[in-house]
Amino acid sequence: MTVLTEVLEANQAYAAAFGEKGSLALPPARQFAILTCMDARLDPAQYAGLKEGDAHVIRNAGGRASDDAIRSLVISYKLLGTKEWFVIHHTDCGMEFFTNSVIGSLLANSLETAVLRSDGFTDIGEGPGSEEGKYIHWLTIENQTQSVVEDVQRIRRHPLVPSNIPIYGYLYDVRSGRLIEVPEATTAGVAR
Amino acid sequence: MTVLTEVLEANQAYAAAFGEKGSLALPPARQFAILTCMDARLDPAQYAGLKEGDAHVIRNAGGRASDDAIRSLVISYKLLGTKEWFVIHHTDCGMEFFTNSVIGSLLANSLETAVLRSDGFTDIGEGPGSEEGKYIHWLTIENQTQSVVEDVQRIRRHPLVPSNIPIYGYLYDVRSGRLIEVPEATTAGVAR
Structure with missing residues (x-):
């Protein structure tokens, strides 16, 4: 089953027993x-x-x-x-496991998901990436x-x-x- | 009971039955x-x-x-x-019930909570307010x-x-x- 189907089925069950919650302010x-x-x-x-x-x-x-x-x-x-x-x-x-500089470089290298290794996040995918991540403060x-x-x-x-x-x-x-x-x-x- | 006490008591009950959740990735x-x-x-x-x-x-x-x-x-x-x-x-x-302009004016008038009337949010409190709200895009x-x-x-x-x-x-x-x-x-x- 896909995530979308699972979410919609769970929602149907929730709505079926919604009761009083429909009148909350x-x-x-x-x-x-x-x-x-x-x-x-x-x-x-x-x-x-x-x-x-x-x-x-x-x-x-x-x-x-x-x-x-x-x-x-x-x-x-x-x-x-x-x-x-x-x-x-x-x-x-x-x-806690990255810095602005780390995620900026990872995104510049590739938009694919990195993996978390003992020495930090590492890219396993290859490009395309985007330099745009270097302009964001990641907090x-x-x-x-x-x-x-x-x-x-x-x-x-x-x-x-x-x-x-x-x-x-x-x-x-x-x-x-x-x-x-x-x-x-x-x-x-x-x-x- | 205060909100803080209620939250901490609810949390104690939750943690007491935490079980397997403690090993989630x-x-x-x-x-x-x-x-x-x-x-x-x-x-x-x-x-x-x-x-x-x-x-x-x-x-x-x-x-x-x-x-x-x-x-x-x-x-x-x-x-x-x-x-x-x-x-x-x-x-x-x-x-849906306000605009940038409305909340900017309300905050300039008073930092106290407004009330929602049929014609929109209205201040019942009196100052102090802050003009700072006019510089925020409220989305x-x-x-x-x-x-x-x-x-x-x-x-x-x-x-x-x-x-x-x-x-x-x-x-x-x-x-x-x-x-x-x-x-x-x-x-x-x-x-x-």
């Missing part, structure tokens, strides 16, 4: 938002206990406080009333704890973020499923 | 990615039938093909091997079908996106839980 009922990584192993609804309708979930490569994540967070509170935010990065994140991560701290700080000092929104910094451990607080981040996220 | 097992909206009513794992480890999930306000979403998608295939992508917007999206949506088509097209023509990755365009109906194909988008997403 637009604003998040529990008035909070989570910014986290796109990593396939992370299911924020599961690891943070969310039902449909509870909370905004923003996800990108790394769970980084990109301009786009901040766009989403500002819409989240200004128009839809969230009052506290979580920034949740995780252990064993793919963003890679050198140290997970530090990236949580920096991202909370970036959000905290943004001129469109109200001073009274608490921002909690956490790491998700992909081996245990546990959320581990990054206290320096949470402190940096405390309302001024 | 970094690359998505089912080799696909979903780009969808941060909306609280959407749970992509539920509506598309994802288990932990299956697929990348990228979410922002609107599920838009922002530069940051494209950064994430390129990492998704180039380094982590996804081979097909879904772009899934949804009915009753908050992004609002005028027509959901059209936004799916445009976003699939934007991803399709990006120089870092290989020509053979299929991109499927769908709308999620928040009243029924159903995924509805946007055929023009899927056609636009077909491998060249």
